[in-house]
Amino acid sequence: MIVARTRTSLHEARATLPGPVGVVPTMGALHEGHLALLRAARRRDRSVVATLFVNRTQFNDSSDYAAYPRDEAADLAAFQACGVDLVFAPSIEEMYPDGFGTRIDPGPIGADLEGARRPGHFSGVATVVAKLFNLTRPTRAYLGQKDWQQTRVIARLVEDLNLPVKLVIVPTVRAHDGLALSSRNVRLSPDQRRAATALWRGLELAASAWDDDERSPAALADLVRVTVQAQPLATIGYAEVRHALTLEQVAVADPPLVIAVAAEVGGVGLIDNVVIGEGLMEDGSL
Amino acid sequence: MIVARTRTSLHEARATLPGPVGVVPTMGALHEGHLALLRAARRRDRSVVATLFVNRTQFNDSSDYAAYPRDEAADLAAFQACGVDLVFAPSIEEMYPDGFGTRIDPGPIGADLEGARRPGHFSGVATVVAKLFNLTRPTRAYLGQKDWQQTRVIARLVEDLNLPVKLVIVPTVRAHDGLALSSRNVRLSPDQRRAATALWRGLELAASAWDDDERSPAALADLVRVTVQAQPLATIGYAEVRHALTLEQVAVADPPLVIAVAAEVGGVGLIDNVVIGEGLMEDGSL
Numbered sequence: 203m204i205v206a207r208t209r210t211s212l213h214e215a216r217a218t219l220p221g222p223v224g225v226v227p228t229m230g231a232l233h234e235g236h237l238a239l240l241r242a243a244r245r246r247d248r249s250v251v252a253t254l255f256v257n258r259t260q261f262n263d264s265s266d267y268a269a270y271p272r273d274e275a276a277d278l279a280a281f282q283a284c285g286v287d288l289v290f291a292p293s294i295e296e297m298y299p300d301g302f303g304t305r306i307d308p309g310p311i312g313a314d315l316e317g318a319r320r321p322g323h324f325s326g327v328a329t330v331v332a333k334l335f336n337l338t339r340p341t342r343a344y345l346g347q348k349d350w351q352q353t354r355v356i357a358r359l360v361e362d363l364n365l366p367v368k369l370v371i372v373p374t375v376r377a378h379d380g381l382a383l384s385s386r387n388v389r390l391s392p393d394q395r396r397a398a399t400a401l402w403r404g405l406e407l408a409a410s411a412w413d414d415d416e417r418s419p420a421a422l423a424d425l426v427r428v429t430v431q432a433q434p435l436a437t438i439g440y441a442e443v444r445h446a447l448t449l450e451q452v453a454v455a456d457p458p459l460v461i462a463v464a465a466e467v468g469g470v471g472l473i474d475n476v477v478i479g480e481g482l483m484e485d486g487s488l
Numbered sequence: 489m490i491v492a493r494t495r496t497s498l499h500e501a502r503a504t505l506p507g508p509v510g511v512v513p514t515m516g517a518l519h520e521g522h523l524a525l526l527r528a529a530r531r532r533d534r535s536v537v538a539t540l541f542v543n544r545t546q547f548n549d550s551s552d553y554a555a556y557p558r559d560e561a562a563d564l565a566a567f568q569a570c571g572v573d574l575v576f577a578p579s580i581e582e583m584y585p586d587g588f589g590t591r592i593d594p595g596p597i598g599a600d601l602e603g604a605r606r607p608g609h610f611s612g613v614a615t616v617v618a619k620l621f622n623l624t625r626p627t628r629a630y631l632g633q634k635d636w637q638q639t640r641v642i643a644r645l646v647e648d649l650n651l652p653v654k655l656v657i658v659p660t661v662r663a664h665d666g667l668a669l670s671s672r673n674v675r676l677s678p679d680q681r682r683a684a685t686a687l688w689r690g691l692e693l694a695a696s697a698w699d700d701d702e703r704s705p706a707a708l709a710d711l712v713r714v715t716v717q718a719q720p721l722a723t724i725g726y727a728e729v730r731h732a733l734t735l736e737q738v739a740v741a742d743p744p745l746v747i748a749v750a751a752e753v754g755g756v757g758l759i760d761n762v763v764i765g766e767g768l769m770e771d772g773s774l
Contacts, residue, residue, distance in 0.1 A: 304648035307591045363619055364619050
């Protein structure tokens with residue numbers, strides 16, 4: 203496994219990799235959710251590239267950036283164990299040299315939900331992902347379903363800027379208690395952790411109601427909201443039923459749908475979602 | 489010569505071209521300035537791709553967009569005569585399908601001069617150029633010096649988004665009276681045309697003063713401004729001496745420098761510049 207820390211060394215190493223090439227962008231602090239992405243890439247692509255970069259520009263909250271867990275040695279060991287061929291782990295200066303000035307705004311798809319909760323977040327995501335795709339030149343890029351709006355922002359970016367990459371969306375990996383895996387979960391106390399499971403329980407209630415023919419977006423969203431609000435340690439951010447691809451509001455809960463929830467528990471921002479619709483997990487589009 | 493009107497047909501045709509590939513982005517209405525770009529590409533690259541797209545999103549003024557000259561048959565004949573291998577001439581819908589939402593902001597480099605005179609212009613330029621580069625995948629792209637700030641915006645875009653393309657800046661082509669060639673010149677009456685030559689005469693005065701050791705940015709800019717203001721038919725936009733690469737204001741007129749002027753004559757926006765500094769024309773960087 204090659205570890206490239208500069209654009210130049212990445213470029214040289216990338217040129218030696220046989221295609222197709224799968225890329226898994228990460229901010230490190232790897233958990234089983236990341237490993238699922240890496241395994242999906244390993245199964246499908248001839249070469250696998252992982253990127254490891256805690257991208258400051260997508261953190262609207264500097265204390266969240268400071269608190270973001272970092273353990274490069276463990277991350278590199280995990281990449282190695284997953285059969286990654288090349289890791290790109292650049293410095294901040296390598297990604298944002300003096301004079302850097304470009305910002306990509308993904309438009310309406312990134313404007314509300316997480317975009318409203320975290321101003322500037324998706325612009326930071328879109329800009330760094332465009333850079334990482336241009337640097338690593340993937341055939342396919344693997345993204346986790348947990349950050350559903352992020353997958354839609356990146357799909358929009360790829361389509362709008364005509365980036366030559368195919369996206370593969372990999373289902374969310376959950377702990378035994380149902381909590382979606384997230385690098386931020388380590389910051390939860392045991393009590394907070396129990397409260398955090400309300401996100402998934404609320405989503406399960408809503409999905410069951412949908413199975414039982416509930417088609418009111420407001421009624422489905424309320425099931426999630428009420429479940430989270432029943433936890434004194436949790437503060438609801440939003441609970442929304444949206445069109446799964448455009449993220450627009452819907453009058454009737456017909457597929458493709460996403461039921462998305464955000465909450466804060468002990469100062470930690472948590473999100474989760476369920477997607478209702480055929481074939482969405484494979485490539486993020488119908 | 490292949491003419492591709494869709495991304496799909498472009499992709500197929502592009503795959504058949506041997507590299508290196510030179511790309512010349514145009515909005516049509518070709519004049520000798522464009523031909524100089526095409527000839528530069530033809531001399532240097534194995535394959536030459538031209539793009540022909542009047543990009544509405546970079547026109548801040550819709551009447552300017554409506555008045556922009558269009559003659560596709562003549563443009564295609566000129567491409568053919570210059571030995572272009574592939575023309576990409578997409579429709580608006582092909583470039584900006586329903587749901588399109590991404591916007592690239594080039595930051596401070598595009599904020600003043602033309603950016604101030606034409607709000608949103610450089611965001612439109614950066615976005616469409618990123619698309620065109622991703623679609624045509626050039627080894628080199630050829631840009632005209634007349635739009636100097638545009639060359640700097642695109643250089644910033646290429647560096648910031650790590651686009652794998654090298655820029656070649658080709659010197660401005662002038663008419664016998666010194667007027668920089670521009671597709672908009674056809675809209676000038678004979679009187680207006682005479683007034684328009686003041687831009688170049690002012691720049692020549694300033695460049696001569698610089699040769700004679702004038703190093704005050706304000707004094708150099710004033711020579712340009714006064715020359716243009718002497719024409720009743722011309723309205724000065726700006727006359728500025730800036731760092732040629734960063735476009736920042738300078739305290740002393742040391743190279744690399746650009747002396748840039750903008751004026752309106754008969755409702756037509758005109759720009760011109762001289763660049764003082766070694767090696768800038770070749771690749772736009774020192």
